[in-house]
Amino acid sequence: MARKENSEYVLSTSDEELRRLGIQHGLWLAHARKLWWKAGFGGSDRLLDIGCGPGYTSIDLSRFAGPKASVTAIDTSEKFLGHLNQRIQNEGFHQIQTHRSTLEDLALKKKDYDGAYCRWVLCFVKDPKHCLEKISSHLRPGAIFALQEYVDYGSMALYPEPGVLPTVVEAIFKSWRARGGDPDVGQGLPKLLEQTGFRVRHLRAVSRIARPTSKLWKWPDTFYASFVPELVKTGFLDQKSADTFFVQWKKASRESSSFFYAPSVMNIIAEKV
Ligand SMILES: C[S@@+](CC[C@H](N)C(=O)[O-])C[C@H]1O[C@@H](n2cnc3c(N)ncnc32)[C@H](O)[C@@H]1O
Numbered sequence: 546m547a548r549k550e551n552s553e554y555v556l557s558t559s560d561e562e563l564r565r566l567g568i569q570h571g572l573w574l575a576h577a578r579k580l581w582w583k584a585g586f587g588g589s590d591r592l593l594d595i596g597c598g599p600g601y602t603s604i605d606l607s608r609f610a611g612p613k614a615s616v617t618a619i620d621t622s623e624k625f626l627g628h629l630n631q632r633i634q635n636e637g638f639h640q641i642q643t644h645r646s647t648l649e650d651l652a653l654k655k656k657d658y659d660g661a662y663c664r665w666v667l668c669f670v671k672d673p674k675h676c677l678e679k680i681s682s683h684l685r686p687g688a689i690f691a692l693q694e695y696v697d698y699g700s701m702a703l704y705p706e707p708g709v710l711p712t713v714v715e716a717i718f719k720s721w722r723a724r725g726g727d728p729d730v731g732q733g734l735p736k737l738l739e740q741t742g743f744r745v746r747h748l749r750a751v752s753r754i755a756r757p758t759s760k761l762w763k764w765p766d767t768f769y770a771s772f773v774p775e776l777v778k779t780g781f782l783d784q785k786s787a788d789t790f791f792v793q794w795k796k797a798s799r800e801s802s803s804f805f806y807a808p809s810v811m812n813i814i815a816e817k818v
Contacts, residue, residue, distance in 0.1 A: 738815045
């Protein structure tokens with residue numbers, strides 16, 4: 546029986562989401578690189594990119610780690626992996642292999658990878674501990690696992706006039722949790738990592754502010770444009786609140802004193818014991 550395309554991923558695998566993930570990646574690449582540097586990825590490492598999506602991270606991780614390193618990119622979405630496979634072919638990234646699987650069912654032949662990277666994936670799974678056990682079982686002792694996940698999603702805010710954004714944020718939480726995910730997954734990760742065979746070596750929160758004239762403004766702008774209509778479609782937000790939100794967001798986008806406080810992300814580096 547054909548497997549259904551990634552219905553578990555609440556933000557969808559549409560073309561719009563594929564493009565949005567590309568924009569998002571560009572805006573967060575410097576932060577990812579910093580973490581990869583701190584994790585010491587490189588040399589002849591065999592790395593996993595966990596929940597790679599369309600592979601923007603896999604390609605930059607491969608570039609970062611160098612020609613002797615390999616990256617195995619894992620995701621459940623056939624469409625996202627198809628996009629990555631096309632780029633591997635067209636652009637010659639032969640150090641990257643793709644593997645389609647859910648994290649819950651992950652069973653690669655090799656069980657001794659040197660490192661893994663995972664960004665904004667565990668917040669979508671029902672049982673992060675089970676997924677961490679699967680990841681852990683594919684890493685050799687001493688392997689490094691670097692993660693970037695939300696730790697305080699409710700910190701997302703618009704100032705000085707929040708308007709109805711808190712209502713939208715509440716709807717995001719509800720829709721996300723209804724699918725089994727947890728936008729604040731980072732809060733439990735250090736403990737879960739310890740329970741699944743890791744020692745946590747580094748923890749840092751990343752708080753960012755976007756202004757209407759900054760590149761980072763595109764991040765909430767593209768996210769709301771694609772996800773707020775989805776919240777209405779799925780019944781988590783009423784049309785009137787969505788309309789009001791877009792009027793207020795457009796107004797804030799024109800005012801130089803507005804700023805967006807991004808949801809806090811947590812950087813984690815853990816070592817497999
Ligand atoms: C927000 S995207 C992040 C993609 C990439 N890590 C990045 O930072 O650009 C989340 C990805 O997690 C994948 N995903 C969600 N739940 C998954 C699961 N249970 N197993 C494997 N992949 C999953 C989705 O298909 C999607 O590609």
